[in-house]
Amino acid sequence: MAPARRRLFLGILLTAVAAYSTAALMHRTQTALDIPEPGKDVALSALSYKANAFEAKIDSVRLEPDGDVAADPFKANWRFVGSNNDGQQHRVEIFVRLLDASGKQIDTFSHSFFLSAGAHDQVCVVPMSVKAEHWKAAKSARIVTDWLS
Numbered sequence: 001m002a003p004a005r006r007r008l009f010l011g012i013l014l015t016a017v018a019a020y021s022t023a024a025l026m027h028r029t030q031t032a033l034d035i036p037e038p039g040k041d042v043a044l045s046a047l048s049y050k051a052n053a054f055e056a057k058i059d060s061v062r063l064e065p066d067g068d069v070a071a072d073p074f075k076a077n078w079r080f081v082g083s084n085n086d087g088q089q090h091r092v093e094i095f096v097r098l099l100d101a102s103g104k105q106i107d108t109f110s111h112s113f114f115l116s117a118g119a120h121d122q123v124c125v126v127p128m129s130v131k132a133e134h135w136k137a138a139k140s141a142r143i144v145t146d147w148l149s
Contacts (some may be wrong), residue, residue: 003019003090003099004037004091006065007101008045012077012089014071017120020049023096023118025026026049026147026148027047027049027147028145028146029046029048029144029145029147030045030046030047030142030143030144030145030148031044031045031046031053031142031143032099032140032141032142032143033061033140033141033143034058034141035098035138035139035140035141036038036061036063036138036140037061038063038064038065038069039053039064039074040062040063041060041062041081042060042061042114043060044057044058044059044061044063044143047143047145049092049147052057053086054084054085055081055084055085055086056083056084056085056086056090056115056147057081057082057084057086058080058081058082058092058094058143058145059080059081059083060080061078061079061080061081061105061123061143062078062079062081063076063077063078063079064077064078064079066136069123070132070136071129071132072131072132072133073129073131073132074103074128074129074130074131074132074135075128075129076125076127076128077108077125077126077127077128078094078109078125078126078127078128079123079124080094080097080123080124080125080126080134081121081122081123081124082115082122082124083115083119083121083122084103084115084116084117084118084119084122084141085118086117086118087117088117088120089105089114089115089116089117089119089149090114090115090146090147090149091113091114091115091147091148091149092112092113092114092124092146093110093111093112093146094110094111094112094113094114094124094126094142094143094144094145095108095109095110095129095142095143095145095146096108096109096110096128096141096142096143097141097142097143097144098130098134098135098138098140099138099140099141099142100137100139101137101139103140105142106134106137107130107131107138108132108139109126109127110126111124111126111127111129112148113123113138
């Protein structure tokens with residue numbers, strides 16, 4: 001390989017490694033719950049990233065339908081509320097995985113956001129648009145948080 005090509009290849013490789021390392025998973029948490037009653041807050045306790053000096057966490061979730069529940073597709077927002085007593089922000093991706101009665105995954109939705117430093121009651125919305133037949137089959141949801149920073 002020619003020296004110019006070798007330098008180009010190494011530059012691309014180092015850029016790829018740097019990009020990958022900035023998105024590395026630091027911590028994953030998850031919980032499962034029955035499909036919540038629309039408009040009702042459900043407390044969450046297992047979705048936190050805790051260290052000696054801080055705790056960042058997702059405190060609750062509320063299902064907020066956008067229109068008729070019988071619509072196809074059914075559209076709704078999963079409204080999460082989080083807090084962070086750390087002096088720095090944390091990037092978190094929240095996944096909502098709809099499960100049928102047997103526990104099989106039907107559909108999944110996600111959204112990534114930054115939980116601000118010192119945040120209290122910060123909202124993160126995960127939008128959902130799902131086929132009516134899938135929504136009717138959904139009995140529970142697995143909520144997964146990937147803490148990326």
